[in-house]
Amino acid sequence: MKAWQLSEHIGNIDERLIEQAQSVQNYGRMHRKRRVRSALTGAAVFALMMCSFSAGALAFAGETAEGQELLSIPEIDLTMILPDDWSGKYGMEKSGENYVVYSRQVREAPGAQEGEPWGGVLFTVVCYDEAMTPEQFVENGYDFTGYRYLFSTEESTYILHEASDVQWDPADAGQEEAYQAMASQIREIRFVPEGILKDG
Numbered sequence: 001m002k003a004w005q006l007s008e009h010i011g012n013i014d015e016r017l018i019e020q021a022q023s024v025q026n027y028g029r030m031h032r033k034r035r036v037r038s039a040l041t042g043a044a045v046f047a048l049m050m051c052s053f054s055a056g057a058l059a060f061a062g063e064t065a066e067g068q069e070l071l072s073i074p075e076i077d078l079t080m081i082l083p084d085d086w087s088g089k090y091g092m093e094k095s096g097e098n099y100v101v102y103s104r105q106v107r108e109a110p111g112a113q114e115g116e117p118w119g120g121v122l123f124t125v126v127c128y129d130e131a132m133t134p135e136q137f138v139e140n141g142y143d144f145t146g147y148r149y150l151f152s153t154e155e156s157t158y159i160l161h162e163a164s165d166v167q168w169d170p171a172d173a174g175q176e177e178a179y180q181a182m183a184s185q186i187r188e189i190r191f192v193p194e195g196i197l198k199d200g
Contacts, residue, residue, distance in 0.1 A: 097127040
């Protein structure tokens, strides 16, 4: 039926209303276009973020590799960028699949070699034998100390666990002061995959 026929049958209807009814937009198509645009925008933003992260990591590595205190764990291709004033004050030992970083002043104090329990442990990079996301790590109840989620491979997850008990001789105020000064800087440590750091 044409517009003028409809007008005659129904009565005196404004022609503009009939034209508007005929030109109603296809909202389904509009919503599909909007979803496609949103998805493309999201993909572009993600790509820009990844490029920015990669460029920033390379720039950061180039700036920090020279003149800063670096501690490498070649077995897991990881380098720690430590606070500058840690130079000569720390040590690292492997314990099973884990890596223990400790205060040398506490570990090497007189009496420490004679069976004293004060080990000076600042933190341990722990290797868990399963791949976990940060959420799964918490769900599994492994967040029993202060920690930082580092990374996960196909078979393992690496976490920095801070010491949860007293690691110095309470009778030695010097040990406590030295230990607490280092422990307060653990959050400043940066972690960089080995391949990103450039040779000096």
